[in-house]
Every structure is written in C-alpha cells, then in structure tokens.
Amino acid sequence: MTENPGIPLTILAFLLVIGPLVFVHELGHYFVARWFGVKIEAFSIGFGREIKGWTDKRGTRWKLAWLPLGGYVRFAGDMNAVSQPSPDWLALPPQERARTFQAKPVWQRALIVFAGPAINFLFAFLILMGFALAYGESRTLPVAEQVVAGSAAAKGGMITGDRVIAIDGRSMAVFDDVAGYVRMRPNEHMAVRIERDGAVRTLDIVAGVRFEEDRFGNRHALGQLGIINARPVIEPVSLIEAPGVAASRIKSILTMMVDGIGQIITGRRSVKELGGPLKIAQASGEMASIGPETFIWFVALISINLGFINLLPVPMLDGGHLLFYAIEAVRRKPVGAVAQEWAFRSGMLALLALMMFVTFNDLSSFGVWESLSRLIG
Structure with a gap:
C-alpha cells in the first residue's frame, strides 16, 4: 500500500522549498547590487500580480506575487530585457544614471548576476556542513x-x-x-x-x-x-573538516547532475525522466512526510539544482547574462542590442518550450493523459 502525503502538505512543502530558495537567490543579487551602489526598485517573490507588499525607506518595493515559481530583483535603469542603455536611460540626470545597473563596469555587473547562483550554492553548503557535523x-x-x-x-x-x-x-x-x-x-x-x-x-x-x-x-x-x-x-567530522566534506558532497551532486544530462542527451536515459514544478512539488511533499532531516537535505539538493541551472549559458538565465558579459570583457564593448534582444527572445521561447515539455511529463507521470484517454474512449 502506497502512502500519500496529501495535497495540503504537498503545497505547503513546495512553498517551503521554493519560497526560501528563490528569496536567498534574489537576495544575492540584491546585496551585491547595493554594495556597488545600484538602486533597487523592486524585490519580488513570485511573478504576476502583487498579493502583498511594502516600500522601504530606500524606495525598494518588496512584494509577494501570486505565481510562486520564481522571483526577480528590478534594478534602476532596467528599461529593457537586455539591460542595454536606451534613449530613456541617457535622458536620466547624471546622478540618477550613475546608480543604474547599466552604468556599472562589466565586472561589477557580472558579480551582481553571479551572486544569485552563488548564494544558492552557499546555502546548500551550510546545510551540508551541518549534516556532516551532525551525522559524520x-x-x-x-x-x-x-x-x-x-x-x-x-x-x-x-x-x-x-x-x-x-x-x-x-x-x-x-x-x-x-x-x-x-x-x-x-x-x-x-x-x-x-x-x-x-x-x-x-x-x-x-x-x-x-x-x-x-x-x-x-x-x-x-x-x-x-x-x-x-x-x-x-x-565523526570536525568543524575544520566540515567545509571540505560539504564541498565534496556538492561536487558529487553536480557530477551526478551533469552525468544525468549527458545520459539524456545521448539517449541512455529517457527524456520522460525530466521533471518540472509539479514533480518538485510532489517530491517536496514526500520528503516532508518522511521527516525534517530528509526534507532539509532535499532543500539543499534543490538549491544546488537552482544554482546549477541558473549558471547554464542560456539567454534569460543568469548564465546567459554572464556569457554576454564575458564577450563584452573580451571585445571591450557590449554585444549589439539587436543581437542580444534576439538571443533573449530565443532563450525565452526555449525556456517556455522546456517548461511546457516538463509539465507534460509531470502530468503524464501522474497518469493524467491515461485517465483522459479512458474518459474520451
């Protein structure tokens, strides 16, 4: 007889996984941007319409949106998807323009973008250090x-x-x-x-x-x-040894992820094994029902996944921005605005297609399509 964690626990566990991980990811962007003097206009957990929010004394709007599948930090001057200087940006007063993301040198922009995935790895690193100290x-x-x-x-x-x-x-x-x-x-x-x-x-x-x-x-x-x-x-693991153990475990998990992707690309594993938000929600509920230690370990695993995926050189992801900044650093000038815009549009389409595909896989694994075919038949 199989156990079912139930829909309420599944939803709660999913929010307890995704919410904090998105928050710490965006917090990485936020703190490094502030460090470099960039004004932050909005910090959002979730997409779409705002459910609740407030504005702090620095003018940053902190908000919770209705679709909890991600989040974003909007910097001053983000007037287009590729964060390129525009006529509107050039029209800003010099002091205001100096506090925008585009005004910063390429190495600072790269660090601001890299900080999101980096803090996801740091978050997992601290959890795995704790496990090493507690369980050896x-x-x-x-x-x-x-x-x-x-x-x-x-x-x-x-x-x-x-x-x-x-x-x-x-x-x-x-x-x-x-x-x-x-x-x-x-x-x-x-x-x-x-x-x-x-x-x-x-x-x-x-x-x-x-x-x-x-x-x-x-x-x-x-x-x-x-x-x-x-x-x-x-x-047992000492406090001095724990960082090395945690780093080794992260390396092992990343190696397993890369192996898995390679096996799917080469056809040794089925693409049906790719999962999306629904499978993560299901797994969140299952891990939570097993116990707090298992659930916390799962949070660390998803945090590493989030950091890894965001570093992939795909436009619209942090890794895509970093790729363009690397090219800019070598060329001593940014990639053309038109080329970047087309790249980010293509990236958006690819991500939407992937999201639809993994959602289809998720529903298939839950037997939705089989049930529909029986109803229609």
Whole structure:
C-alpha cells in the first residue's frame, strides 16, 4: 500500500522549498547590487500580480506575487530585457544614471548576476556542513567483502577482496562512490579498475538492473554491481573538516547532475525522466512526510539544482547574462542590442518550450493523459 502525503502538505512543502530558495537567490543579487551602489526598485517573490507588499525607506518595493515559481530583483535603469542603455536611460540626470545597473563596469555587473547562483550554492553548503557535523561521513572502503552470486560483478570476474580503484576512469575513494556511480547506469558497460593481491587490472562489467519502488509508489530503474561491504565506517567530522566534506558532497551532486544530462542527451536515459514544478512539488511533499532531516537535505539538493541551472549559458538565465558579459570583457564593448534582444527572445521561447515539455511529463507521470484517454474512449 502506497502512502500519500496529501495535497495540503504537498503545497505547503513546495512553498517551503521554493519560497526560501528563490528569496536567498534574489537576495544575492540584491546585496551585491547595493554594495556597488545600484538602486533597487523592486524585490519580488513570485511573478504576476502583487498579493502583498511594502516600500522601504530606500524606495525598494518588496512584494509577494501570486505565481510562486520564481522571483526577480528590478534594478534602476532596467528599461529593457537586455539591460542595454536606451534613449530613456541617457535622458536620466547624471546622478540618477550613475546608480543604474547599466552604468556599472562589466565586472561589477557580472558579480551582481553571479551572486544569485552563488548564494544558492552557499546555502546548500551550510546545510551540508551541518549534516556532516551532525551525522559524520561515510568512509567505508570500496572493497568487495562479498560478491553476490549471479550478479553483474560476479559475471564480470570480480571476487571477494577486490578493491575498486576507479570506474570509467573516475576515482572511487569510498564505497558510496561506487554505489552512486553504478546506480546511475543500469545495464551499461563499465570499465571497472580493481586492485587484487597487489596487482591492478581492469574488468569489463555490464551493470545489473533492479527496479525499486518507494513508499509513495514511485518506481525507479537503478544500476547494481552486486558487491557488499558489511562493515560500514562512519567517522565523526570536525568543524575544520566540515567545509571540505560539504564541498565534496556538492561536487558529487553536480557530477551526478551533469552525468544525468549527458545520459539524456545521448539517449541512455529517457527524456520522460525530466521533471518540472509539479514533480518538485510532489517530491517536496514526500520528503516532508518522511521527516525534517530528509526534507532539509532535499532543500539543499534543490538549491544546488537552482544554482546549477541558473549558471547554464542560456539567454534569460543568469548564465546567459554572464556569457554576454564575458564577450563584452573580451571585445571591450557590449554585444549589439539587436543581437542580444534576439538571443533573449530565443532563450525565452526555449525556456517556455522546456517548461511546457516538463509539465507534460509531470502530468503524464501522474497518469493524467491515461485517465483522459479512458474518459474520451
């Protein structure tokens, strides 16, 4: 019997994930912009019509909008989508124009834009530091104390006592590295480099596949090697070690994200696995129903996702702006306004198309289209 967190908890959990993460993201832009003397006209959580808001003594309008799927900081002088100088901007009094975003040198504009994704990584970093201090770190050696009969490892020639050094050229320091790498590659060929009796050799192994259904009825295909180390080692982490552990975990999560995107692009994973806001909402409710520790870990994971996605060099995202600033720094002049405008329009269309696609995927995973076809039929 599957459990269901319920619609109220799902909505609340989703807001508790998205709201704070959007807030800290925009807060990064806000504080660095203020540091460089840029006037901020509006700070919004959500898009569309304002639900509630107030104006502070600096003239910034802080507001909550009805569509909680993002947010924005509007700087003085943002008179067009590409933040290019315009006749209206040139008509501003010199003192007022000096406080606009466009008036700042390219390195300051780049730092203002970069601050949003950076603070998402920082937010996750602090959470993961806390987890490292509270629960320690797994440092179980990647040694096969037992090889399951008939498993992928057994078929590939692994025996008890083998130590996994690397898989497909990627170093494996602890047992969790092996499990995490293989889990993402069901039924894929892998070059497994092992150490046996002091000698190093490489085995060609095809990962096994196991289907796992969680308590909420979600079914996942996972890769499986078939080795066991029954002596887990969890060591405490000191305050000095915690930053390194947190950084290592963020690196592992980012590597997993890049691997996942690569597998989708190359066709090794289905595009149906791409999820959008509805799947995030569903997962938020599920994580919240498991417990606070799981939910906080999930918040850190989504924060890293948000930072990573925003750094992609796609117009309309922070990474797209940074790409244009990099070109401007090399050329010593901005990319032409027309070229930027077309790029940002294309980026907007691409993002809208992606949003429609992942929403279609989300609804499909919930069985909406199957139910509709039965009703119509």
